[in-house]
Amino acid sequence: MEVHGRVLSSATPPSEEEMDLRRGPWTVEEDLKLINYITVHGDGRWNTLARCAGLKRTGKSCRLRWLNYLRPDVRRGNITPEEQLLILELHSRWGNRWSKIAQHLPGRTDNEIKNYWRTRVQKQAKQLQCDVNSKKFKDAMRYIWMPRLVERIRAASGSSLQASNPLPDCPTEQPGQAWPCPESSASAPAGSNSSDSVVTHFSSPPASDSFTGDYHNYPGCIQGGENKSGDGIQAGFAQLDGGWYENREMFDFEQGGWGENLWNLEDNWFMQQEV
DNA sequence: AAAATGGGCAACCGCACCACC
DNA sequence: CGGTGGTGCGGTTGCCCATTT
Secondary structure: OEEOOEEOOOOOOOHHHOOOOOOOOOOHHHHHHHHHHHHHHOOOOHHHHHHHOOOOOOHHHHHHHHHHHHOOOOOOOOOOHHHHHHHHHHHHHHOOOHHHHHOOOOOOOHHHHHHHHHHHHHHHHHHOOOOOOOHHHHHHHHHHHHHHHHHHHHHHOOOOOOOOOOOOOOOOOOHHHOOOOOOOOEOOOOOOOOOOOOOEOOOOOOOOOOOOOOOOOOHHHOOOOOOOOOOOEEOOEEEEOOEEEEHHHHOOOOOOOOOOOOOOHHHHHHHHHOO
């Protein structure tokens, strides 16, 4: 039996654990029991629900299964560049507040975002031989990764992006630190309806405790002629650990394509010069 | 072709918080 | 005020599968 690509064995008899709680992968039968029960009675009071539904599972297990997998509005599939961008930005703002971040990605669960971070993002940090929490990596994320995401999204949508939706309310947001780059916005991919769309813009900076840099701009979206000093940004350049790197040429994300290595050999080499 | 390795992801665990009694 | 149950969160584990050797 197969559910969402995962082979499930419903033939494993509980045997001596018949009266005990089951653990491990859910069977289709269990899924159906849970879905049917919640459809009729609603969710909440998960321990009671588990008993009444005839599931030999803990309430926690039922809740997790429902919220992360069975809920009708759970959105599955690859994390889109728009979502990636939002995750990066919200994480820079809130850190490992996965549930809070997930609230702003409709259909995505905290578990999914957490897994994305741990597998994809931490992998990139590993390639750069630095910690995800290090300034080096955060700067790389801000000055290289995110601008490229913006460009990628912009290119995919025919450069007709508009800052249609502000980021979700953020109590820590500080209006005085606006990024002067309203064009660097990401709209939802075609096909997603407006209420589900994940839209980010960068008119205001993430107010992150951990981010040591200013939030003036993404180098990748700097308009010609701008040359700020003292904030780690120049037109087309990114300052990482004190060194200046030409953004568009030195960091070519497009070569590998999204989902593969974010950093090419040159990226790694230049980053390592500054360690 | 088989074994080893690594990545991705579902699920579990421990803890904290809150409401209720 | 302390105990208990329910809930939510972040961290971790373990399984499955694809890729590499």
